[in-house]
Amino acid sequence: MKPVIKVKSLGKKFILGERETVAPTLREALKNSLKRKAHSIIGQNGGQPPTVWALKDVSFEIHPGEFVGIVGLNGAGKSTLLRILARITRPTTGWADLYGSTGTLLGVGTGFHPDLTGRENIYLNGAILGMNQAEIARKFDEIVAFAQIENFLDTPAKRYSSGMYLRLGFAIAAHLEPDILLLDEVLTMADAAFQVRCHRKMKHASLEGTAVLFVSHNLNSVRTLCDRAFHIQAGQLQHEGPPESVIADYLKFAAGDSIDSRNL
Amino acid sequence: MNTSVEKANAVTAKLQRSTAFASRKARLIPDEPTTKIRPPGFWEGIDLAEFWAYREVLYFLVWRDLKVRYKQTILGAGWVILQPVLMTAVFAVFLGRLIRVPSDGVPYPLFAYSGLLLWTFFSNGILSSCYSLVTNAHMITRIYFSRMLIPTATVGVRVFDLVIAAALLVALMVYYHVPLSLSLMLLPLLVIQIATLVLAVGIMAAALNVRYRDVGTLAPILLQVWMFASPLVYSSSIVPAHLHLLYSVNPLVGIIDGFRAALFNLPFPWTGVALSALVTFSLLIFSIHLFRKLESSFADDI
Numbered sequence: 001m002k003p004v005i006k007v008k009s010l011g012k013k014f015i016l017g018e019r020e021t022v023a024p025t026l027r028e029a030l031k032n033s034l035k036r037k038a039h040s041i042i043g044q045n046g047g048q049p050p051t052v053w054a055l056k057d058v059s060f061e062i063h064p065g066e067f068v069g070i071v072g073l074n075g076a077g078k079s080t081l082l083r084i085l086a087r088i089t090r091p092t093t094g095w096a097d098l099y100g101s102t103g104t105l106l107g108v109g110t111g112f113h114p115d116l117t118g119r120e121n122i123y124l125n126g127a128i129l130g131m132n133q134a135e136i137a138r139k140f141d142e143i144v145a146f147a148q149i150e151n152f153l154d155t156p157a158k159r160y161s162s163g164m165y166l167r168l169g170f171a172i173a174a175h176l177e178p179d180i181l182l183l184d185e186v187l188t189m190a191d192a193a194f195q196v197r198c199h200r201k202m203k204h205a206s207l208e209g210t211a212v213l214f215v216s217h218n219l220n221s222v223r224t225l226c227d228r229a230f231h232i233q234a235g236q237l238q239h240e241g242p243p244e245s246v247i248a249d250y251l252k253f254a255a256g257d258s259i260d261s262r263n264l
Numbered sequence: 265m266n267t268s269v270e271k272a273n274a275v276t277a278k279l280q281r282s283t284a285f286a287s288r289k290a291r292l293i294p295d296e297p298t299t300k301i302r303p304p305g306f307w308e309g310i311d312l313a314e315f316w317a318y319r320e321v322l323y324f325l326v327w328r329d330l331k332v333r334y335k336q337t338i339l340g341a342g343w344v345i346l347q348p349v350l351m352t353a354v355f356a357v358f359l360g361r362l363i364r365v366p367s368d369g370v371p372y373p374l375f376a377y378s379g380l381l382l383w384t385f386f387s388n389g390i391l392s393s394c395y396s397l398v399t400n401a402h403m404i405t406r407i408y409f410s411r412m413l414i415p416t417a418t419v420g421v422r423v424f425d426l427v428i429a430a431a432l433l434v435a436l437m438v439y440y441h442v443p444l445s446l447s448l449m450l451l452p453l454l455v456i457q458i459a460t461l462v463l464a465v466g467i468m469a470a471a472l473n474v475r476y477r478d479v480g481t482l483a484p485i486l487l488q489v490w491m492f493a494s495p496l497v498y499s500s501s502i503v504p505a506h507l508h509l510l511y512s513v514n515p516l517v518g519i520i521d522g523f524r525a526a527l528f529n530l531p532f533p534w535t536g537v538a539l540s541a542l543v544t545f546s547l548l549i550f551s552i553h554l555f556r557k558l559e560s561s562f563a564d565d566i
Contacts, residue, residue: 002293014564064293083563087408090304090560097297104407111407115332124328127320128409179293 002099003061004179004211005085009094011235012055012080054080056235057094062213064179067206069222069243070215071250072232073257078215081232082106082184085213100179101130105169105186114158118149118168121157125172139175146201147171166190174201181205181212188217199225219247304560311410318410325417330424344425345432347388348380355380355497368499370528371440378527379496379520381429386462386516387487389422393466394483397474401566411559412552415470419463426455437527445529454526457541458519464548471551471558475565495520500536515540515547 055077062068070078083089085096086104111128112121122143126136144150147167152160160168166189173181181202187195203225206212216222222229222243229246231239231253239249334340352373359365360372367375393415397404400414473479494516495503503511512518518540521533558565 004293006297084301087299087301088405089563091301092303094303096301098299098301099293099297102299102408106406111403113328113403116328120324120328124321124324125407127324128318128407130317132320 001063003063004099005060005062005096005213007061007085007094007096008059010055010058010081010084010091010096011053011093012077012084012089013051013053013092016050016052053235055084055091058232058235058237059094060230060237060240062211064211065206065209066228067203067212067226068214069226069229069246070213070232071217071219071222071229071247072238073254076232077235078232079106079184080235082182082213082215085180086182098180101176102180102182103129103173103176103178104182105173106182106184107186112157112165112169115156117154117156118144118147118160119153121168122172126176129176129178131176136176139177143168143171143175146175146197162189163191163194167194170198170201174198174205177205177208177210179210181210183212184215185217187221195221219251223247304557314410315412318413321409322413322417322420325413326420326424329417329421333421341428344384344428348377348384348429349432351380351384352377359497365498366502368501368524368528368530370524374436374440374442375499375524376497377433377436378524379494381426381433382458382516382520382523383491383494383496384429385422385426386458387491388425389419389459389462390466390469390487391483392418392422393462394469394473394480397470397562398477398480398566404566405563411562412467412555415467416463419459419466422462423455423459433527442528447526447529447532450522450526450532454519454523454537457537457544458516458523460548461515461519461540461544464544464551467555468547468551471555471562474562475558490514490516509539512536512539513543515543 058077058081070081072078080089082104083106084091085098086102086106088106111125113124116124122140123133123136126133126139144153147164147170149160149164149168152164157165157168166186170186170190173183183202187198190198199221202212202214206227214222214226226243228240229243230237231246231250233253238253239246337343339346355376356373360367360376365372370378396415396418397411404411404414469479469483473483493514500508500511500517500521512535518533518536518538522537522540524530525532
């Protein structure tokens, strides 16, 4: 079977300092460039600002219907990987090819417009996913029922509670039947009942042929839901294989890491 | 760990075991990748096919802006007319009545309004487009769609405003008994030209503003200068002939002169309009290039 996601030597480098938070002002940019010039004259740091590889030389393939879990410590590069695949940010090296439509849920917001109502946001997100009005209309009731927002359909999204935001975001991403579904630790904020329904829905989507890529700190759900798992550490694909062995590897690593820090 | 979650997980695990991986529904997978993700290169070009594919998103963004604006304001469309009307009133009193600035034989209020109408579109279009990416940061960092749609949509909204404000122009023309002429047919072309200019300047400002917020502060100041460098409240005939070519490098000069010539059936300034079209088009190419170059790091910079 042909893969729906092909990733080859993917890497992402971030420049530390000047651009890690909000955009600097022109004055700061000038100051930074002067500083860099000064450093290059002195020979410090080779004139280059300090950088970090959030993701380095990651390669894998994912097939239709596969359910892949990604585990790793905070800051290991899991979200960066998903953000690259979701085309939010661009890689520094390597490439990735996606075959088919992509539904994404990165964090709770999912690209809602706060001034639009729930109904309008469903249509907007559908349009962004490349669906036409008729296709969205067909899925509409299912999405609303899943998100349980029947009474708030005509309320602007900015008045939604965070739970409603999450429910609607998940419902849209999962019900528009994308070929690829990217989910980034979104269920940590969901209540138990909704988590159960989300797990069922994701499993169902994967059985229907959607490839699911799922970042989670909930090892139990990775263990029970996923066909395969990735352990990402320091930007690299440390280990991949059956969830059980990957989780074992990850736990061993995490334990080692916490002992290291205790000894500091 | 929550027990109900655990139970559900057990159920799904059982479901998983009973379903062999190979039996999952096979979908039609395209031979060519739908999405190619590559490191940013030097020339990104503009992906017209992608832009076209997202036309419904563009429609949504325009519609959302219009809706939000008219929903939470009392005056609604009135604001769109108020701005050029107030400016026209002020200039009509000081420049038209007191200083008696020549206006090519057109009644001064009509002369000024026809220019300030386009100016309002121009300046509001550029400003709202300049701030558009930053105000939509929550979408840019969460979901992908062609980024250029955001500033383009804000310009689309302003075209809508222009059409509303043009109603008053029609009323003024009736009031001053301006005869209809064939040259009015040129108006839509000139509106397309100015909209292209707004888009060109707007997407450049929007992209730069993501990295350097100074641009947002600088833009209104530059626009103030630009306003007086354009024949809005005075006629371009007051500029000495030997400086006229230099003056016409400002692409607004050709557009405003052409707009008035078409409205009032004056001799049409072909050279000025052509020069403006050339500047506008070059600016658009440059802006698209710049936008595409900066676009790759929007989510990291914003």
